Amino acid sequence: SRFLSNMTHEFRTPLTSILSLTRILLDRLDGQLTPEQERQVQFIGKAASDLSDIVNDLLDLAKVEAGKLSVRPAEFRVADLFGALRGMLKPLVAGNSATTLAIAEPDPALVMATDEAKVSQILRNLISNAIKYTDRGKIHVTARRGPNDTIVFAVADTGIGIAPEDQERIFEEFTQIDSPAQRCVRGTGLGLPLSRKLAALLGGGIRVESELGKGSTFEVVLPRRLTGLTEERVLSAPSAEKAPRATEGLERPPERRMPPASFGARPSDEGVLSASSAQRTVRSTEGFEAPRAGRAPSVREEERG
Incomplete structure (x- = not known):
């Protein structure tokens, strides 16, 4: 390090x-x-x-x-976060008429009190990955209320998909899946591992559902409020053995062109x-x-x- x-x-x-x-x-x-x-x-x-x-x-x-890694919790509207993401990321698919990016309009009353920059970073990584692996099709980004006062962000694509045996390996650092469909896409293998660590840092987690040839859906489950943080603090990500409360009931899953x-x-x-x-x-x-x-x-x- x-x-x-x-x-x-x-x-x-x-x-x-x-x-x-x-x-x-x-x-x-x-x-x-x-x-x-x-x-x-x-x-x-x-x-x-x-x-x-x-x-x-x-x-x-x-x-x-x-x-x-510093954590700076503050209150923000999810609609404002999505508006910023829309402006930043829609140009990435502007040159590809075969792929569309749809970032939904969340409930205006949906408010979080956590580190907005890190939530944005997680979502940018997931959306960029979806764009990278969806040559033709659609990417849909949504946010909804989840159980136990959580927010569930979903990034769904109709791309190449991930084999069941690789759905855990994609979260390993510097790992790229050696499949014919994915060999043509370059990357460092850092985006997903970093996103998982950031989600854990915010008290949540990431899960994936995918089928080869049909696409993938990544869900980020985060506490709506990052409790116990009244000022900027420096935290380390919780260990895998200590499952964060926001991800109770979740099973552990078996890069950006500007x-x-x-x-x-x-x-x-x-x-x-x-x-x-x-x-x-x-x-x-x-x-x-x-x-x-x-x-x-x-x-x-x-x-x-």
């Missing part, structure tokens, strides 16, 4: 420089680009953004395992990086923690710390 933490911090400074310089080029600060140059710069930015996501996932994983314009550069107050802001960012990259690509400014601020 210490090695991962140190290495990820070392990666952030050059990554921030790449992302900021890419933004400067796309803002035409030094003149116009040809269409081919613009396309290549977008590829550079996309690759750096993907690497930044991996670095951040590794750092989060190291923090969870070291028991040093649009070129969302390279994860540091936003201004208005959420848009100007050329002058980008220059200042490049000059002051030492020690700067690159935000995750494609996330709303409020989420970045909540995850920073």
